[in-house]
Amino acid sequence: MPKRRAWEEDEDEAAAPPPEPCWLCGRDLGELIEWHHPVPKSKGGKARVAVHPICHRTIHAHFTNAELGRIGEDVEALRHHPEIAKFLTWVAGKPADFNAPTKKKER
Template identity: 60%
Template sequence: MTGRVKRKAGLAEAAARAAREAPPPPCAICGRPLGAKVEWHHLVPKSEGGRVTAAVHPICHRTVHATLPNAALARDYADPAVLRTHPDIARFLRWIADKPADFHAPVRRRR
């Protein structure tokens, strides 16, 4: 028998359509839906041997690294739930809560 083999495209197309239509996953730090730009935060920094990553907003990622050194992230704040309890991060989360997903602002290190 010659000719093309017919494939069942319905299942694959349905899965692809569902993935496109699904709401974006939330940021691991602030919990807001992710926007067009996504960064991957190592929960334990790579310099400290970490391999597990989480999707985060760029502003959330920069704030975490501007606030805490890698050693403290590895030792005390490897869990996003614990990271949210840090006073400076908690203050940032209250401020960012009503901003759009792709909001951007300069991030400064603490003195």
């Protein structure tokens, strides 16, 4: 099978469904995608969801693995947390591959 050049589009790619949105913020995913375990592997989680790197850092800046294990796959519980809700409002208009420093929660 010959190698494809970056600018050549495969017929299968042209018919591919649009990418999934970010699990946390709901914006379209960009070039950089990270995989988040809603229930941490250390707590027995196996499922993974696609998120933006900034969304991933924000989740882990505000929740410990124990807290994430208790919340489970309930993304709405995360979205209703005051700091996450503030972040989601702020990031809503940003481009998919937007990056910025992430503040950690005061513990």
